[in-house]
Amino acid sequence: MMEYKALYRRFRPLTFGDVIGQQMITQTLINQIAHESIGHAYLFTGSRGTGKTTTSKILSRVVNCLNPVDHNPCNQCEVCRSILNDSNMDVVEMDAASNNGVDDIRELRENIKFPPSSSRYKVMIIDEVHMLSKGAFNALLKTLEEPPEYMIFILATTEPHKVPATITSRCQRFEFKRIDASAMREYMHTLCTTLEVKVDDDALKLIVRLSEGAMRDALSLLEQCLSFAGEVLTYEIAASVLGRSNDDDLTILSEAIIRGDVSEMIRLSRIQYDRGKDVSVLIGDLIELFRSGMLFSTMGDDHLMDLPQSELVWIERLTSQHGVKEWIRVLEALMVADQKVRYASHPWIAFELALAKLTAVGEEDSIAGLIKRIENLERNGVQAIHQPVRDNQRTVQQAKVVEVSHDKAVPRQADHGAAETEAEVFDPGDLTLLVIKENWDKYMSSVKERLVSTYALMKEVKPVSFKNGKLQLQLNEALKILKPAIENEDNMFHICEAFKHTFGSLPKIEIIDYALEDTRADEVKSFFKNLVDDDHVIIK
Ligand SMILES: Nc1ncnc2c1ncn2[C@@H]1O[C@H](COP(=O)(O)OP(=O)(O)O)[C@@H](O)[C@H]1O
Numbered sequence: 423m424m425e426y427k428a429l430y431r432r433f434r435p436l437t438f439g440d441v442i443g444q445q446m447i448t449q450t451l452i453n454q455i456a457h458e459s460i461g462h463a464y465l466f467t468g469s470r471g472t473g474k475t476t477t478s479k480i481l482s483r484v485v486n487c488l489n490p491v492d493h494n495p496c497n498q499c500e501v502c503r504s505i506l507n508d509s510n511m512d513v514v515e516m517d518a519a520s521n522n523g524v525d526d527i528r529e530l531r532e533n534i535k536f537p538p539s540s541s542r543y544k545v546m547i548i549d550e551v552h553m554l555s556k557g558a559f560n561a562l563l564k565t566l567e568e569p570p571e572y573m574i575f576i577l578a579t580t581e582p583h584k585v586p587a588t589i590t591s592r593c594q595r596f597e598f599k600r601i602d603a604s605a606m607r608e609y610m611h612t613l614c615t616t617l618e619v620k621v622d623d624d625a626l627k628l629i630v631r632l633s634e635g636a637m638r639d640a641l642s643l644l645e646q647c648l649s650f651a652g653e654v655l656t657y658e659i660a661a662s663v664l665g666r667s668n669d670d671d672l673t674i675l676s677e678a679i680i681r682g683d684v685s686e687m688i689r690l691s692r693i694q695y696d697r698g699k700d701v702s703v704l705i706g707d708l709i710e711l712f713r714s715g716m717l718f719s720t721m722g723d724d725h726l727m728d729l730p731q732s733e734l735v736w737i738e739r740l741t742s743q744h745g746v747k748e749w750i751r752v753l754e755a756l757m758v759a760d761q762k763v764r765y766a767s768h769p770w771i772a773f774e775l776a777l778a779k780l781t782a783v784g785e786e787d788s789i790a791g792l793i794k795r796i797e798n799l800e801r802n803g804v805q806a807i808h809q810p811v812r813d814n815q816r817t818v819q820q821a822k823v824v825e826v827s828h829d830k831a832v833p834r835q836a837d838h839g840a841a842e843t844e845a846e847v848f849d850p851g852d853l854t855l856l857v858i859k860e861n862w863d864k865y866m867s868s869v870k871e872r873l874v875s876t877y878a879l880m881k882e883v884k885p886v887s888f889k890n891g892k893l894q895l896q897l898n899e900a901l902k903i904l905k906p907a908i909e910n911e912d913n914m915f916h917i918c919e920a921f922k923h924t925f926g927s928l929p930k931i932e933i934i935d936y937a938l939e940d941t942r943a944d945e946v947k948s949f950f951k952n953l954v955d956d957d958h959v960i961i962k
């Protein structure tokens with residue numbers, strides 16, 4: 423059976439010429455080889471997947487190759503082959519991240535002591551060198567001070583600032599850059615041709631953009647896409663495999679954002695939420711778009727060569743309507759949101775809050791402020807959905823005319839809204855939906871006393887049904903997005919505790935995000951039931 427190999431392994435560059443986007447480095451190394459002035463210690467720095475290990479391996483072959491070709495390894499002689507299949511004892515690769523114990527240092531010392539067994543140079547590649555222990559650094563330093571003729575060290579790290587200066591000062595330092603987008607695209611295009619896959623340029627643009635200059639990531643993403651795409655890789659396939667928002671959704675949302683249309687923003691972001699989109703990914707997508715918009719409005723389209731056509735058209739249109747200040751303002755807000763959602767226990771709320779804030783710069787920062795805005799928005803925008811809730815409210819108002827006064831220590835209803843703290847005992851048998859509604863303000867005060875953020879969330883629910891020991895709280899349908907937040911363990915704890923505090927008992931509480939068909943009928947029924955059955959009901 424053929425061994426499966428990931429794309430990035432299959433296509434590890436074999437010569438300096440194959441290494442993309444690091445010409446300064448590869449050319450310098452070629453020159454050193456040409457002049458036989460190879461260094462004894464190199465420090466390769468730069469972010470992951472940019473070619474550090476690849477280049478180390480090429481260097482280790484070319485210095486030992488039996489028949490180098492144009493200062494490159496031949497990759498065919500027995501020495502090259504043994505290095506390629508990791509069986510050459512003179513080329514040692516060590517991962518400092520997992521080998522920094524005492525034994526590893528001893529092994530490192532031993533290794534350095536003896537000259538190469540079969541090759542000209544002994545090459546020691548130490549990956550993530552910043553992870554070495556103090557002892558290991560000291561052992562290394564000794565040999566770096568007076569390296570044997572046959573030794574070449576190649577130290578690689580993504581975090582050069584963590585490598586002691588005593589070490590770095592003895593190395594030739596090469597900084598691997600993030601790989602240029604167009605070079606990356608071109609490379610992957612060739613690769614697709616080799617694999618006999620037809621690929622859209624826009625699909626490659628997307629992959630390149632997501633990989634942020636790391637070729638390894640780009641190849642992994644390409645591979646993910648190809649496993650779905652078969653022989654033709656379109657932008658649509660790439661976008662859906664890579665979990666990117668559909669372009670249309672994204673541009674429509676962006677337009678709402680730059681227009682400052684809060685109700686539309688929230689409606690659209692909820693659609694993303696419903697689809698199971700990760701909020702960080704969504705914000706990332708938006709940041710990309712707005713960054714492009716900002717670049718376009720300051721510098722024209724020269725800098726946007728890497729954008730898919732559809733986005734370019736969109737940006738051209740919007741930049742004709744909104745100035746650079748607008749783009750920057752939104753971009754800044756998105757960057758802040760990006761940070762905030764990482765630490766937020768309710769990331770989607772944090773995101774909506776950021777959106778809402780955009781339209782009302784300077785208004786209060788609190789969740790209550792957001793809720794207020796959402797309330798305004800309900801009034802003006804998304805009414806249809808709210809109809810049932812409105813009907814309930816009306817019924818409740820009607821019900822308020824009635825003063826319920828059970829004699830078994832049932833509260834008087836007149837003190838609506840008063841933030842009463844002492845618990846009042848309701849007989850569980852007397853607890854009805856009507857009583858719960860009548861005392862809802864009191865209950866809410868108790869929630870507010872416990873935790874304001876829970877209170878802000880609970881402002882979006884209304885008690886709609888109380889049957890067989892189960893209380894259903896209906897969440898404003900347009901705010902479905904808040905459901906998981908409300909159901910979060912902490913919030914539920916406060917919701918229940920406050921309920922016990924206010925009503926003396928605890929039914930099963932369920933949050934629903936749809937309207938109950940017969941809510942109103944039930945309510946009227948229970949209203950009349952109270953009128954008829956309960957002789958303590960007095961009509962004012
Ligand atoms: N500059 C590059 N040109 C071509 N391919 C690259 C380049 N950098 C990385 N790759 C690809 O990514 C894989 C991993 O690269 P590697 O050299 O191990 O990265 P690093 O050591 O910098 O993290 C390689 O096998 C290769 O397929």
Ligand SMILES: [Mg+2]
Pocket residue numbers: 474475476549578
């Ligand atoms: Mg590496």
Ligand SMILES: [Zn+2]
Pocket residue numbers: 486487488489490495496497498499500501502503
């Ligand atoms: Zn060779």
